Amino acid sequence: MSSNNWHSGKTQIFWTCKALIDGRTISHKTEIREVRGWRLGSIIHRLKAELHWPILVEYRGPDNIAHYWLSKDAIVSELRFPQSAKALGVKGDAAQ
Template sequence: MNDLWYSNRTQVYWTCRALVQGRTISTLDEIGEVRGWRLGAIIHTLRSKYGWPILTDYRGPERVGHYTLSKSCDVLMLDYPRSAKDVRAEAKAVQIESDDAATGAANG
């Protein structure tokens, strides 16, 4: 794969982050938020090269693809592209904060 795929942190990073956050995203979201046009290609690469369990739901008469991660996916165990490695660290930090809040609520 061409290293240029890694160079646009905005689109790849945005896609990975949105999916890890539990969002359902479409090309229209990508265009509006990061002015990107290659969501389908990024999704394909995440599935085929990185093994991400991404689900597709085609909606409307235009059959626009809406993408989301499988609910059973452990985002900390995913293989991340170089341009999105920070997403794993962010997810881990959020999980630690959630665990701390749950522990505090149980003790408080």
């Protein structure tokens, strides 16, 4: 997979990966507030479909807002990362 095929900003992709490996539950509203992004659903789809991240989703509230989190069974060191978030997969860098 080429990073050129991602239509989301590199900051948004990095933020999404970091938030998930940090154990956060994130939604589109969280992404807008923190990184002014609009592509969370697309990023999640690509992480799941192309990189096989075990991301779970729950739709909440009357508007069925998607909330995403990484499965507790996920082993971060075994995840494949998109180019813009490769540093997160290097031991010791995820906490930065």
